[in-house]
């Protein structure tokens with residue numbers, strides 16, 4: 001589907017779609033979660049996420065930790081994937097390359113699919129574009145990573161494929177991962193409720209760029225680059 005494809009969806013707030021999902025979070029998702037919860041990004045990471053801030057947390061029983069009854073407790077700051085649902089997006093770099101897919105309903109869902117509007121109307125109603133715009137700003141950091149990794153890694157000593165394989169493994173590890181100050185800083189923007197969101201994002205991206213340029217450990221850089229790429233909806237290969 002593209003933005004003009006016929007599509008509508010009526011959510012009946014049954015809460016079924018808020019169970020048993022794997023939802024990848026971007027740095028901007030974490031900022032928005034924090035602001036909706038009236039918390040710092042550090043607190044939001046601890047309350048709502050796993051894997052260093054990069055995945056939304058679900059209880060063992062299957063419910064998202066933000067679910068309150070059948071309602072989202074952070075509705076104003078719900079992540080991009082929750083806003084898009086039941087649509088999936090295949091590439092988020094620029095509107096020209098966007099492709100949308102209709103996702104299957106969650107088991108038992110009372111949501112109603114229709115064709116009373118189009119994809120664009122649906123995305124506008126869900127506030128999706130501000131998330132895509134913020135993610136596009138963070139994507140600029142991938143070029144900063146590439147440049148720094150190129151200047152840091154010694155490819156006479158490391159085999160490139162093995163170097164990137166290790167980076168992907170490290171970025172996507174569920175546990176027992178190495179300390180990585182860039183990944184920590186990526187999801188913890190230090191956002192304070194009340195400060196303008198645009199300012200938080202701008203300051204955060206600048207701080208990350210400085211940290212990347214000061215980092216001299218190629219493995220730390222590569223794992224963080226992969227983490228950022230995945231969190232923004234790219235494949236790990238897109239940073240190499």
Ligand code: SF4
Nearest residue numbers: 018064066067072082
């Ligand atoms: S963040 Fe909100 S909308 Fe998203 S899965 Fe959790 S409860 Fe549902």
